[in-house]
Amino acid sequence: MYNDIESDDLLIERVKKGDPEAFNPLVERYKLPLYKVMYRMVYNRDDAEDLVEEAFIKAFRSIKKFETGRSFYAWICRIAVNNAINHLRKEKRASVQPIELVEHRLVAKKGDPVEMTRQKVLQEKIAASMAQLPEDYRTILILRVEQGLSYDEISTILKIPRGTVMSRLARARQRLKELFKGMGVQENEV
Amino acid sequence: MKCDLPRELLSGYLDGELDREQKAEVEKHLRECERCRNELEELKQLDQQVRTLAIEEPSREFFFQLNRRIMQKVKKKPRSSLFRFSPILVPVAAAALVLIVLLNIQQPMRLVSLDDRILYAEVETKKDLDLQIPELGVVEETLEEKKVMAEGKARYSTATAKREAVIEAEPPAMQDEAVGVLSVEALQIPMDKVVRAIVDSTGKIVKVATGNTIIPEKDTMLENRLQGQQLSPPTVAGRRAQLYVDFTQKEEKK
Numbered sequence: 389m390y391n392d393i394e395s396d397d398l399l400i401e402r403v404k405k406g407d408p409e410a411f412n413p414l415v416e417r418y419k420l421p422l423y424k425v426m427y428r429m430v431y432n433r434d435d436a437e438d439l440v441e442e443a444f445i446k447a448f449r450s451i452k453k454f455e456t457g458r459s460f461y462a463w464i465c466r467i468a469v470n471n472a473i474n475h476l477r478k479e480k481r482a483s484v485q486p487i488e489l490v491e492h493r494l495v496a497k498k499g500d501p502v503e504m505t506r507q508k509v510l511q512e513k514i515a516a517s518m519a520q521l522p523e524d525y526r527t528i529l530i531l532r533v534e535q536g537l538s539y540d541e542i543s544t545i546l547k548i549p550r551g552t553v554m555s556r557l558a559r560a561r562q563r564l565k566e567l568f569k570g571m572g573v574q575e576n577e578v
Numbered sequence: 579m580k581c582d583l584p585r586e587l588l589s590g591y592l593d594g595e596l597d598r599e600q601k602a603e604v605e606k607h608l609r610e611c612e613r614c615r616n617e618l619e620e621l622k623q624l625d626q627q628v629r630t631l632a633i634e635e636p637s638r639e640f641f642f643q644l645n646r647r648i649m650q651k652v653k654k655k656p657r658s659s660l661f662r663f664s665p666i667l668v669p670v671a672a673a674a675l676v677l678i679v680l681l682n683i684q685q686p687m688r689l690v691s692l693d694d695r696i697l698y699a700e701v702e703t704k705k706d707l708d709l710q711i712p713e714l715g716v717v718e719e720t721l722e723e724k725k726v727m728a729e730g731k732a733r734y735s736t737a738t739a740k741r742e743a744v745i746e747a748e749p750p751a752m753q754d755e756a757v758g759v760l761s762v763e764a765l766q767i768p769m770d771k772v773v774r775a776i777v778d779s780t781g782k783i784v785k786v787a788t789g790n791t792i793i794p795e796k797d798t799m800l801e802n803r804l805q806g807q808q809l810s811p812p813t814v815a816g817r818r819a820q821l822y823v824d825f826t827q828k829e830e831k832k
Contacts, residue, residue, distance in 0.1 A: 441644060
Protein backbone atom coordinates (compact mmCIF):
# COMPACT_ATOMS: atom_id res chain seq x y z
CA MET A 389 0.00 0.00 0.00
CA TYR A 390 1.11 3.50 -0.70
CA ASN A 391 0.45 6.56 1.28
CA ASP A 392 -1.67 9.12 -0.51
CA ILE A 393 0.71 11.88 0.40
CA GLU A 394 3.65 10.30 -1.34
CA SER A 395 4.78 12.58 -4.10
CA ASP A 396 4.13 11.89 -7.75
CA ASP A 397 7.84 11.67 -8.38
CA LEU A 398 8.40 9.07 -5.67
CA LEU A 399 5.59 6.91 -6.98
CA ILE A 400 6.80 7.26 -10.54
CA GLU A 401 10.30 6.26 -9.54
CA ARG A 402 8.90 3.11 -7.97
CA VAL A 403 6.91 2.30 -11.09
CA LYS A 404 10.04 2.81 -13.14
CA LYS A 405 11.86 0.37 -10.88
CA GLY A 406 9.28 -2.33 -11.63
CA ASP A 407 6.55 -1.83 -9.04
CA PRO A 408 3.31 -1.37 -11.04
CA GLU A 409 1.17 -1.09 -7.90
CA ALA A 410 2.80 2.27 -7.18
CA PHE A 411 0.84 3.57 -10.15
CA ASN A 412 -2.49 3.14 -8.32
CA PRO A 413 -2.30 6.29 -6.16
CA LEU A 414 -1.58 8.31 -9.29
CA VAL A 415 -4.72 6.95 -10.91
CA GLU A 416 -6.75 7.78 -7.81
CA ARG A 417 -5.28 11.25 -7.68
CA TYR A 418 -5.90 12.29 -11.26
CA LYS A 419 -8.75 10.23 -12.63
CA LEU A 420 -11.48 12.74 -11.81
CA PRO A 421 -9.72 15.90 -13.05
CA LEU A 422 -8.88 14.00 -16.21
CA TYR A 423 -12.44 12.76 -16.53
CA LYS A 424 -13.74 16.32 -16.34
CA VAL A 425 -11.42 17.45 -19.11
CA MET A 426 -12.32 14.48 -21.26
CA TYR A 427 -16.02 14.89 -20.64
CA ARG A 428 -15.89 18.54 -21.61
CA MET A 429 -14.13 17.61 -24.79
CA VAL A 430 -16.27 14.69 -25.95
CA TYR A 431 -19.57 15.25 -24.09
CA ASN A 432 -20.06 11.56 -23.58
CA ARG A 433 -19.54 9.72 -20.33
CA ASP A 434 -18.50 6.37 -21.75
CA ASP A 435 -16.08 7.91 -24.22
CA ALA A 436 -14.63 10.16 -21.52
CA GLU A 437 -14.08 7.19 -19.21
CA ASP A 438 -12.45 5.18 -21.98
CA LEU A 439 -10.18 8.10 -22.85
CA VAL A 440 -9.08 8.44 -19.22
CA GLU A 441 -8.32 4.74 -18.99
CA GLU A 442 -6.43 4.82 -22.26
CA ALA A 443 -4.40 7.82 -21.09
CA PHE A 444 -3.35 6.06 -17.88
CA ILE A 445 -2.38 2.91 -19.76
CA LYS A 446 -0.33 4.91 -22.26
CA ALA A 447 1.29 6.85 -19.44
CA PHE A 448 2.18 3.64 -17.63
CA ARG A 449 3.70 2.08 -20.71
CA SER A 450 5.84 5.11 -21.44
CA ILE A 451 6.57 6.03 -17.84
CA LYS A 452 10.30 5.72 -18.46
CA LYS A 453 10.10 8.73 -20.76
CA PHE A 454 8.67 10.87 -17.99
CA GLU A 455 11.22 13.18 -16.42
CA THR A 456 10.72 13.36 -12.69
CA GLY A 457 10.54 16.88 -11.39
CA ARG A 458 8.00 17.89 -14.00
CA SER A 459 4.23 17.90 -13.59
CA PHE A 460 2.85 14.40 -13.98
CA TYR A 461 -0.65 15.80 -14.36
CA ALA A 462 0.39 18.09 -17.21
CA TRP A 463 2.09 15.13 -18.84
CA ILE A 464 -0.83 12.75 -18.60
CA CYS A 465 -3.20 15.56 -19.50
CA ARG A 466 -1.30 16.04 -22.74
CA ILE A 467 -1.62 12.34 -23.50
CA ALA A 468 -5.34 12.43 -22.75
CA VAL A 469 -6.02 15.63 -24.71
CA ASN A 470 -4.19 14.25 -27.73
CA ASN A 471 -6.23 11.07 -27.47
CA ALA A 472 -9.42 13.09 -27.24
CA ILE A 473 -8.53 15.25 -30.24
CA ASN A 474 -7.80 12.12 -32.29
CA HIS A 475 -11.03 10.59 -31.06
CA LEU A 476 -13.05 13.65 -32.06
CA ARG A 477 -11.46 13.78 -35.48
CA LYS A 478 -12.09 10.11 -36.00
CA GLU A 479 -15.63 10.17 -34.76
CA LYS A 480 -16.39 13.59 -36.26
CA ARG A 481 -18.25 14.40 -33.09
CA ALA A 482 -16.66 17.76 -32.43
CA SER A 483 -19.93 19.50 -33.13
CA VAL A 484 -22.02 17.28 -30.89
CA GLN A 485 -24.79 19.18 -29.20
CA PRO A 486 -24.76 18.27 -25.54
CA ILE A 487 -28.17 19.74 -24.67
CA GLU A 488 -29.93 16.40 -24.45
CA LEU A 489 -27.07 15.03 -22.38
CA VAL A 490 -27.58 17.61 -19.66
CA GLU A 491 -30.31 15.63 -18.05
CA HIS A 492 -31.21 14.27 -14.67
CA ARG A 493 -28.01 12.33 -14.52
CA LEU A 494 -26.07 15.55 -14.22
CA VAL A 495 -24.86 16.73 -10.86
CA ALA A 496 -27.76 19.06 -10.06
CA LYS A 497 -28.18 21.30 -7.09
CA LYS A 498 -30.97 20.04 -4.88
CA GLY A 499 -33.54 22.46 -3.60
CA ASP A 500 -36.24 24.72 -4.98
CA PRO A 501 -37.76 23.09 -8.10
CA VAL A 502 -38.08 26.47 -9.86
CA GLU A 503 -34.45 27.26 -9.18
CA MET A 504 -33.47 23.77 -10.32
CA THR A 505 -35.29 24.27 -13.60
CA ARG A 506 -33.68 27.66 -14.11
CA GLN A 507 -30.29 26.15 -13.41
CA LYS A 508 -30.95 23.34 -15.82
CA VAL A 509 -31.87 25.72 -18.64
CA LEU A 510 -28.82 27.85 -17.92
CA GLN A 511 -26.58 24.82 -17.91
CA GLU A 512 -27.97 23.75 -21.23
CA LYS A 513 -27.22 27.12 -22.74
CA ILE A 514 -23.68 27.21 -21.38
CA ALA A 515 -23.03 23.65 -22.49
CA ALA A 516 -24.41 24.38 -25.95
CA SER A 517 -22.21 27.49 -26.23
CA MET A 518 -19.15 25.54 -25.20
CA ALA A 519 -19.97 22.83 -27.72
CA GLN A 520 -20.13 25.40 -30.49
CA LEU A 521 -16.64 26.66 -29.76
CA PRO A 522 -13.92 25.53 -32.13
CA GLU A 523 -12.08 22.53 -30.73
CA ASP A 524 -8.86 24.41 -29.93
CA TYR A 525 -10.74 27.20 -28.11
CA ARG A 526 -12.76 24.74 -26.09
CA THR A 527 -9.72 22.71 -25.12
CA ILE A 528 -7.71 25.69 -23.96
CA LEU A 529 -10.64 27.10 -21.95
CA ILE A 530 -11.15 23.77 -20.20
CA LEU A 531 -7.48 23.51 -19.33
CA ARG A 532 -7.23 27.06 -18.01
CA VAL A 533 -10.61 27.99 -16.62
CA GLU A 534 -11.84 24.67 -15.35
CA GLN A 535 -8.59 22.90 -14.58
CA GLY A 536 -6.73 26.01 -13.49
CA LEU A 537 -3.55 25.01 -15.28
CA SER A 538 -0.83 27.60 -15.76
CA TYR A 539 0.08 28.96 -19.18
CA ASP A 540 3.34 27.03 -19.01
CA GLU A 541 1.52 23.78 -18.32
CA ILE A 542 -0.94 24.44 -21.13
CA SER A 543 1.95 25.28 -23.41
CA THR A 544 3.47 21.89 -22.59
CA ILE A 545 0.21 20.02 -23.03
CA LEU A 546 -0.77 21.59 -26.33
CA LYS A 547 2.78 22.00 -27.60
CA ILE A 548 2.27 25.65 -28.44
CA PRO A 549 4.31 28.68 -27.32
CA ARG A 550 3.30 30.48 -24.16
CA GLY A 551 2.41 33.60 -26.14
CA THR A 552 0.02 31.56 -28.26
CA VAL A 553 -1.63 30.24 -25.10
CA MET A 554 -2.29 33.82 -24.00
CA SER A 555 -3.65 35.03 -27.34
CA ARG A 556 -5.72 31.91 -27.97
CA LEU A 557 -7.29 32.14 -24.53
CA ALA A 558 -8.21 35.78 -25.11
CA ARG A 559 -9.84 34.91 -28.44
CA ALA A 560 -11.61 31.89 -26.93
CA ARG A 561 -13.09 34.06 -24.19
CA GLN A 562 -14.27 36.65 -26.68
CA ARG A 563 -15.86 33.97 -28.84
CA LEU A 564 -17.58 32.35 -25.86
CA LYS A 565 -18.88 35.73 -24.75
CA GLU A 566 -20.47 36.21 -28.15
CA LEU A 567 -22.00 32.74 -28.03
CA PHE A 568 -23.39 33.40 -24.54
CA LYS A 569 -25.01 36.56 -25.82
CA GLY A 570 -26.46 34.61 -28.75
CA MET A 571 -27.91 32.08 -26.30
CA GLY A 572 -29.29 34.76 -24.02
CA VAL A 573 -27.03 33.93 -21.11
CA GLN A 574 -26.82 36.94 -18.81
CA GLU A 575 -23.38 38.04 -17.71
CA ASN A 576 -24.12 37.76 -14.03
CA GLU A 577 -26.32 34.73 -14.33
CA VAL A 578 -25.00 31.66 -12.63
CA MET B 579 -10.25 58.07 -23.73
CA LYS B 580 -9.10 55.84 -26.48
CA CYS B 581 -8.78 52.20 -25.35
CA ASP B 582 -5.83 50.47 -26.94
CA LEU B 583 -5.18 47.73 -24.39
CA PRO B 584 -4.69 44.39 -26.17
CA ARG B 585 -7.42 41.94 -25.14
CA GLU B 586 -4.89 39.23 -24.46
CA LEU B 587 -3.28 41.39 -21.79
CA LEU B 588 -6.63 41.71 -20.08
CA SER B 589 -7.17 37.98 -20.33
CA GLY B 590 -3.64 37.31 -19.07
CA TYR B 591 -4.18 39.73 -16.20
CA LEU B 592 -7.31 37.84 -15.20
CA ASP B 593 -5.27 34.63 -15.17
CA GLY B 594 -2.43 36.19 -13.19
CA GLU B 595 0.02 35.25 -15.93
CA LEU B 596 1.52 38.64 -16.78
CA ASP B 597 5.01 39.69 -15.87
CA ARG B 598 5.49 42.60 -13.51
CA GLU B 599 5.80 45.19 -16.23
CA GLN B 600 2.70 44.04 -18.11
CA LYS B 601 0.73 43.82 -14.89
CA ALA B 602 1.62 47.40 -13.97
CA GLU B 603 0.62 48.55 -17.46
CA VAL B 604 -2.78 46.85 -17.24
CA GLU B 605 -3.48 48.13 -13.74
CA LYS B 606 -2.61 51.67 -14.78
CA HIS B 607 -4.94 51.34 -17.77
CA LEU B 608 -7.78 49.89 -15.69
CA ARG B 609 -7.67 52.84 -13.34
CA GLU B 610 -8.37 55.10 -16.29
CA CYS B 611 -10.62 52.97 -18.53
CA GLU B 612 -14.09 52.09 -17.37
CA ARG B 613 -14.76 50.04 -20.46
CA CYS B 614 -11.87 47.71 -19.68
CA ARG B 615 -12.93 47.45 -16.04
CA ASN B 616 -16.34 46.27 -17.25
CA GLU B 617 -14.73 43.94 -19.71
CA LEU B 618 -12.61 42.39 -16.99
CA GLU B 619 -15.70 41.90 -14.86
CA GLU B 620 -17.46 40.22 -17.76
CA LEU B 621 -14.53 37.85 -18.24
CA LYS B 622 -14.63 36.92 -14.56
CA GLN B 623 -18.34 36.12 -14.88
CA LEU B 624 -17.71 34.14 -17.99
CA ASP B 625 -15.08 32.01 -16.26
CA GLN B 626 -17.43 31.48 -13.35
CA GLN B 627 -20.15 30.27 -15.69
CA VAL B 628 -17.75 27.83 -17.34
CA ARG B 629 -16.64 26.52 -13.95
CA THR B 630 -20.19 25.87 -12.81
CA LEU B 631 -21.04 23.94 -15.92
CA ALA B 632 -22.57 20.68 -14.83
CA ILE B 633 -20.95 17.44 -15.67
CA GLU B 634 -22.31 13.97 -16.00
CA GLU B 635 -21.10 11.84 -13.14
CA PRO B 636 -18.78 9.03 -14.05
CA SER B 637 -20.03 5.49 -13.65
CA ARG B 638 -19.57 3.47 -10.45
CA GLU B 639 -17.30 1.19 -12.40
CA PHE B 640 -15.09 4.13 -13.21
CA PHE B 641 -14.95 5.12 -9.55
CA PHE B 642 -14.24 1.69 -8.15
CA GLN B 643 -12.83 -0.47 -10.92
CA LEU B 644 -10.55 1.82 -12.91
CA ASN B 645 -7.42 0.91 -10.97
CA ARG B 646 -8.04 -2.78 -11.33
CA ARG B 647 -8.78 -2.50 -15.03
CA ILE B 648 -5.66 -0.48 -15.67
CA MET B 649 -3.51 -2.89 -13.68
CA GLN B 650 -4.97 -5.86 -15.55
CA LYS B 651 -4.08 -4.29 -18.86
CA VAL B 652 -0.62 -3.01 -17.99
CA LYS B 653 0.43 -6.27 -16.39
CA LYS B 654 -0.35 -8.17 -19.55
CA LYS B 655 2.84 -9.10 -21.25
CA PRO B 656 3.33 -6.67 -24.10
CA ARG B 657 3.92 -8.12 -27.52
CA SER B 658 7.48 -8.87 -28.31
CA SER B 659 9.26 -5.75 -29.38
CA LEU B 660 10.40 -7.67 -32.44
CA PHE B 661 6.86 -7.58 -33.77
CA ARG B 662 5.85 -4.19 -32.43
CA PHE B 663 5.50 -1.53 -35.06
CA SER B 664 8.50 0.67 -35.20
CA PRO B 665 8.83 3.43 -37.81
CA ILE B 666 12.56 2.85 -38.00
CA LEU B 667 11.95 -0.68 -39.26
CA VAL B 668 9.85 0.46 -42.21
CA PRO B 669 12.75 1.06 -44.63
CA VAL B 670 14.41 -2.15 -43.43
CA ALA B 671 11.22 -4.10 -44.03
CA ALA B 672 10.79 -2.48 -47.46
CA ALA B 673 14.35 -3.35 -48.42
CA ALA B 674 13.86 -6.92 -47.22
CA LEU B 675 10.66 -7.19 -49.26
CA VAL B 676 12.38 -5.93 -52.40
CA LEU B 677 15.21 -8.40 -51.83
CA ILE B 678 12.79 -11.28 -51.39
CA VAL B 679 10.94 -10.32 -54.58
CA LEU B 680 14.19 -10.07 -56.53
CA LEU B 681 15.41 -13.39 -55.25
CA ASN B 682 12.13 -15.03 -56.18
CA ILE B 683 11.98 -13.78 -59.72
CA GLN B 684 12.20 -17.07 -61.53
CA GLN B 685 14.54 -17.89 -64.30
CA PRO B 686 11.79 -17.96 -66.95
CA MET B 687 11.87 -14.20 -66.70
CA ARG B 688 15.16 -14.45 -68.51
CA LEU B 689 13.94 -16.47 -71.45
CA VAL B 690 16.17 -17.13 -74.36
CA SER B 691 16.85 -14.06 -76.37
CA LEU B 692 17.08 -13.90 -80.11
CA ASP B 693 20.85 -14.13 -79.86
CA ASP B 694 20.60 -17.38 -77.95
CA ARG B 695 18.48 -18.83 -80.70
CA ILE B 696 21.04 -17.86 -83.26
CA LEU B 697 23.71 -19.68 -81.38
CA TYR B 698 21.52 -22.69 -81.03
CA ALA B 699 20.69 -22.82 -84.69
CA GLU B 700 24.37 -22.69 -85.52
CA VAL B 701 25.11 -25.56 -83.21
CA GLU B 702 22.33 -27.68 -84.43
CA THR B 703 23.22 -27.73 -88.04
CA LYS B 704 26.77 -28.83 -87.68
CA LYS B 705 27.27 -30.60 -84.51
CA ASP B 706 25.43 -32.12 -81.67
CA LEU B 707 25.95 -30.34 -78.48
CA ASP B 708 26.18 -33.07 -75.91
CA LEU B 709 24.71 -32.12 -72.63
CA GLN B 710 26.28 -35.00 -70.83
CA ILE B 711 25.01 -35.99 -67.50
CA PRO B 712 28.13 -36.43 -65.42
CA GLU B 713 27.22 -39.86 -64.05
CA LEU B 714 28.09 -41.53 -67.26
CA GLY B 715 27.99 -44.93 -65.76
CA VAL B 716 24.36 -44.52 -64.96
CA VAL B 717 23.18 -42.81 -68.08
CA GLU B 718 23.68 -44.73 -71.17
CA GLU B 719 21.60 -42.54 -73.34
CA THR B 720 22.80 -39.09 -74.08
CA LEU B 721 20.74 -36.00 -74.07
CA GLU B 722 20.95 -34.54 -77.47
CA GLU B 723 20.26 -31.02 -78.35
CA LYS B 724 18.42 -30.64 -81.59
CA LYS B 725 16.70 -27.97 -83.44
CA VAL B 726 13.98 -26.21 -81.53
CA MET B 727 12.52 -23.52 -83.66
CA ALA B 728 11.93 -24.46 -87.22
CA GLU B 729 11.97 -20.93 -88.44
CA GLY B 730 15.12 -20.34 -86.49
CA LYS B 731 16.79 -23.11 -88.34
CA ALA B 732 15.64 -21.83 -91.69
CA ARG B 733 16.70 -18.32 -90.93
CA TYR B 734 20.13 -18.98 -89.56
CA SER B 735 21.36 -22.19 -91.05
CA THR B 736 23.25 -20.39 -93.78
CA ALA B 737 25.41 -18.64 -91.29
CA THR B 738 26.46 -21.69 -89.37
CA ALA B 739 29.52 -22.65 -91.26
CA LYS B 740 31.26 -19.41 -90.43
CA ARG B 741 30.57 -19.61 -86.77
CA GLU B 742 30.86 -23.24 -86.01
CA ALA B 743 34.33 -22.82 -84.63
CA VAL B 744 33.12 -20.88 -81.65
CA ILE B 745 30.70 -23.51 -80.57
CA GLU B 746 32.04 -26.22 -78.42
CA ALA B 747 30.53 -29.02 -76.54
CA GLU B 748 30.38 -28.73 -72.84
CA PRO B 749 33.73 -29.63 -71.38
CA PRO B 750 33.73 -32.78 -69.30
CA ALA B 751 35.30 -30.91 -66.41
CA MET B 752 31.92 -30.07 -64.96
CA GLN B 753 31.96 -32.98 -62.59
CA ASP B 754 32.21 -30.88 -59.51
CA GLU B 755 29.11 -28.91 -60.39
CA ALA B 756 27.12 -31.93 -61.30
CA VAL B 757 26.56 -33.07 -57.76
CA GLY B 758 22.88 -33.58 -57.18
CA VAL B 759 21.80 -33.33 -60.80
CA LEU B 760 19.42 -35.82 -62.33
CA SER B 761 20.13 -38.28 -65.05
CA VAL B 762 18.04 -38.22 -68.17
CA GLU B 763 16.70 -41.59 -67.18
CA ALA B 764 15.39 -40.13 -64.00
CA LEU B 765 13.42 -37.59 -65.97
CA GLN B 766 11.34 -40.42 -67.46
CA ILE B 767 10.63 -38.60 -70.64
CA PRO B 768 7.87 -40.25 -72.67
CA MET B 769 9.18 -42.07 -75.68
CA ASP B 770 6.20 -41.25 -77.81
CA LYS B 771 6.43 -37.52 -77.47
CA VAL B 772 8.72 -34.84 -78.76
CA VAL B 773 9.57 -33.04 -75.59
CA ARG B 774 11.07 -29.62 -75.72
CA ALA B 775 12.37 -27.60 -72.89
CA ILE B 776 14.22 -24.50 -71.96
CA VAL B 777 17.18 -25.26 -69.77
CA ASP B 778 18.69 -22.26 -68.07
CA SER B 779 22.38 -21.61 -67.72
CA THR B 780 22.50 -23.41 -64.39
CA GLY B 781 21.02 -26.57 -65.90
CA LYS B 782 17.56 -26.12 -64.44
CA ILE B 783 14.55 -26.96 -66.58
CA VAL B 784 12.35 -23.86 -66.68
CA LYS B 785 9.79 -24.56 -69.43
CA VAL B 786 8.51 -27.73 -71.00
CA ALA B 787 6.31 -28.33 -74.05
CA THR B 788 5.59 -31.14 -76.48
CA GLY B 789 5.31 -31.44 -80.25
CA ASN B 790 7.51 -30.36 -83.08
CA THR B 791 5.42 -27.57 -84.48
CA ILE B 792 6.50 -23.94 -84.40
CA ILE B 793 4.39 -23.39 -81.33
CA PRO B 794 4.70 -26.50 -79.19
CA GLU B 795 1.75 -27.58 -77.12
CA LYS B 796 1.78 -26.85 -73.48
CA ASP B 797 1.78 -29.99 -71.38
CA THR B 798 1.07 -28.82 -67.88
CA MET B 799 1.44 -32.19 -66.20
CA LEU B 800 4.74 -32.89 -67.87
CA GLU B 801 5.92 -29.37 -67.16
CA ASN B 802 4.99 -29.64 -63.53
CA ARG B 803 6.97 -32.84 -63.29
CA LEU B 804 10.04 -31.64 -65.07
CA GLN B 805 10.14 -27.99 -64.15
CA GLY B 806 12.93 -27.22 -61.76
CA GLN B 807 14.76 -30.47 -62.36
CA GLN B 808 18.46 -30.00 -62.31
CA LEU B 809 20.60 -31.12 -65.21
CA SER B 810 24.24 -30.36 -65.78
CA PRO B 811 24.61 -26.75 -66.94
CA PRO B 812 24.77 -26.37 -70.73
CA THR B 813 27.62 -24.40 -72.20
CA VAL B 814 28.22 -22.86 -75.55
CA ALA B 815 31.73 -21.99 -76.57
CA GLY B 816 32.83 -22.76 -73.06
CA ARG B 817 30.38 -20.35 -71.51
CA ARG B 818 27.23 -21.25 -69.75
CA ALA B 819 24.11 -20.38 -71.71
CA GLN B 820 20.42 -20.85 -71.57
CA LEU B 821 19.18 -23.05 -74.39
CA TYR B 822 16.19 -24.60 -76.04
CA VAL B 823 16.62 -28.34 -76.11
CA ASP B 824 14.75 -31.34 -77.37
CA PHE B 825 14.72 -34.33 -75.12
CA THR B 826 14.96 -37.33 -77.43
CA GLN B 827 16.39 -40.72 -76.87
CA LYS B 828 18.65 -42.22 -79.42
CA GLU B 829 17.73 -45.57 -80.71
CA GLU B 830 21.34 -46.53 -80.97
CA LYS B 831 23.77 -45.90 -78.22
CA LYS B 832 26.76 -43.83 -79.00
